[in-house]
Amino acid sequence: MGKGGQRQENGHQKLYSWDEIRKHDLKDDRWVVIDGQVYDVTRWSNKHPGGARLIGHYAGQDATEAFDAFHNDLAAVKKYLKPIHLGAVDDYKDEEICKDFRQLKQTAIKMGLFEPSYTFYIVVLGHILLLEALAYLTLVWFGAGWIPFLVSLILYSTSQVQTGWTQHDFGHLSVFKPSKLNHALHHFTMGFTKGASASWWNHMHYQHHAKPNVIDKDPDVRLEALFVVGEVMPVKVAQEKKKSMPFNLQHKYFFAIGPPLLFPIYFQFMLFRHVITRKLWMELGILFLYFTKFFCMYTPYLGLGWTIVYYFAFRCLESHWFTWVSQSNHIPMNIRNDESHPWLKLQIHATCDIEKSFFNDWFTGHLNFQIEHHLFPTMPRHNLYKIAPMVKSLCEKHGVSYQVKPLWTAFADIVRTLKSSGELWEETYREFHSD
Structure with missing residues (x-):
């Protein structure tokens, strides 16, 4: 998991504020948001087929639309997200x-x-x-x-x-x-x-x-x-x-x-x-x-x-x-x-x-x-x-x-x-x- 930060519990789902998520935009500490869910991509970024820099450009941000745009088979790609899932965005708005x-x-x-x-x-x-x-x-x-x-x-x-x-x-x-x-x-x-x-x-x-x-x-x-x-x-x-x-x-x-x-x-x-x-x-x-x-x-x-x-x-x-x-x-x-x-x-x-x-x-x-x-x-x-x-x-x-x-x-x-x-x-x- 990334460094530090406050989080809240909502049943079994951990909730993170945007203020907390935006802190994780460093090369050795990267979080991204996809469909309101928070993922720690720090280690995964080096394995990312598009390169570490590409995924790093959305560190601390909502990457939902970029994720959807670049991947044809979303169901196949989403299986890689489960091991790096942290929780959800608190009060996520679309x-x-x-x-x-x-x-x-x-x-x-x-x-x-x-x-x-x-x-x-x-x-x-x-x-x-x-x-x-x-x-x-x-x-x-x-x-x-x-x-x-x-x-x-x-x-x-x-x-x-x-x-x-x-x-x-x-x-x-x-x-x-x-x-x-x-x-x-x-x-x-x-x-x-x-x-x-x-x-x-x-x-x-x-x-x-x-x-x-x-x-x-x-x-x-x-x-x-x-x-x-x-x-x-x-x-x-x-x-x-x-x-x-x-x-x-x-x-x-x-x-x-x-x-x-x-x-x-x-x-x-x-x-x-x-x-x-x-x-x-x-x-x-x-x-x-x-x-x-x-x-x-x-x-x-x-x-x-x-x-x-x-x-x-x-x-x-x-x-x-x-x-x-x-x-x-x-x-x-x-x-x-x-x-x-x-x-x-x-x-x-x-x-x-x-x-x-x-x-x-x-x-x-x-x-x-x-x-x-x-x-x-x-x-x-x-x-x-x-x-x-x-x-x-x-x-x-x-x-x-x-x-x-x-x-x-x-x-x-x-x-x-x-x-x-x-x-x-x-x-x-x-x-x-x-x-």
């Missing part, structure tokens, strides 16, 4: 917004929106493999001249981006009922087809979903040395640091070090560090297979030097594509400290949608419905648009802003937000360090 959201999810289940179309995923995987094959065959048929090189590069980059959107579905367990099948296809698409780590993706991405745009919890908006975003982070960095990047210029240097370098440099380093430091030898083996396949296919036609150039060139192109799409839904939204909002408000405050069209759906991997994806992370992506009108109605009922933008407006908002956040940093910096 908010109206939470009740309404649960009702909406039940409606989605009855509509069959959590049922995948296998035809859709066969077509998606088929077009990815076709693009990759055409990238290779372009060099085989036409040689390594500049035009074939560039055509092949564009085809391979497109294949890699579309693989990224598709591995995302397997990673969220939204395609197959058995988790093992999702995991197997996740390793195939993320590892063998894309040359990245499925475990590293899970480690980072599930934290993002659990607490999107929450400072020090969402890895995508952690306090880094290169950019400050939102209204809280620029002030915090300006107050704490006398020497730092010229963040007032970040909307300009973003074009040089943001999209171009995220995949070729940062992600390459982080995923290999994750695999090696955690001794994930199977994943390291899959990565070895990917690079063996890639260099054996392309070196005979490009030579070793140009094959390396080709590799970093397509990583740079897919980095641009991924960065603009992923940040358009999040960077312009609220980025704040953890305020323990209900699931609907937490996700809506951190996300926005992009208008639906055939091109936008394909270009973003259906992540133009980012709001719906964040609310229902295990829903197959081809069904997200169907739940959107009901989500919008629920937001209107509870006075929550539901934003939908044109694609280019969303892209422009990234730069606009970086500029305004940089100006806020500059203003605060001058105020605190004028001497």
Whole structure:
């Protein structure tokens, strides 16, 4: 059991106040609340499939809605809760917004929106493999001249981006009922087809979903040395640091070090560090297979030097594509400290949608419905648009802003937000360090 605290007895059920529960939010002392019941997850967090950090983000808080969102088979998962059960929350109250959201999810289940179309995923995987094959065959048929090189590069980059959107579905367990099948296809698409780590993706991405745009919890908006975003982070960095990047210029240097370098440099380093430091030898083996396949296919036609150039060139192109799409839904939204909002408000405050069209759906991997994806992370992506009108109605009922933008407006908002956040940093910096 966690440390200290007052508790009350109600028959055989121990009751804990919220004041007591909130004290247990430390790395070596973690309690969470699920459906009004209190659980000590201190030891279990290291065994948690989603990682210790993920479950730790809800330490001392109500994790009911996050628990429901991430797990498809709740009955199977709940059996792990019995040994760590402590008691119940004293005077536990279920908010109206939470009740309404649960009702909406039940409606989605009855509509069959959590049922995948296998035809859709066969077509998606088929077009990815076709693009990759055409990238290779372009060099085989036409040689390594500049035009074939560039055509092949564009085809391979497109294949890699579309693989990224598709591995995302397997990673969220939204395609197959058995988790093992999702995991197997996740390793195939993320590892063998894309040359990245499925475990590293899970480690980072599930934290993002659990607490999107929450400072020090969402890895995508952690306090880094290169950019400050939102209204809280620029002030915090300006107050704490006398020497730092010229963040007032970040909307300009973003074009040089943001999209171009995220995949070729940062992600390459982080995923290999994750695999090696955690001794994930199977994943390291899959990565070895990917690079063996890639260099054996392309070196005979490009030579070793140009094959390396080709590799970093397509990583740079897919980095641009991924960065603009992923940040358009999040960077312009609220980025704040953890305020323990209900699931609907937490996700809506951190996300926005992009208008639906055939091109936008394909270009973003259906992540133009980012709001719906964040609310229902295990829903197959081809069904997200169907739940959107009901989500919008629920937001209107509870006075929550539901934003939908044109694609280019969303892209422009990234730069606009970086500029305004940089100006806020500059203003605060001058105020605190004028001497």
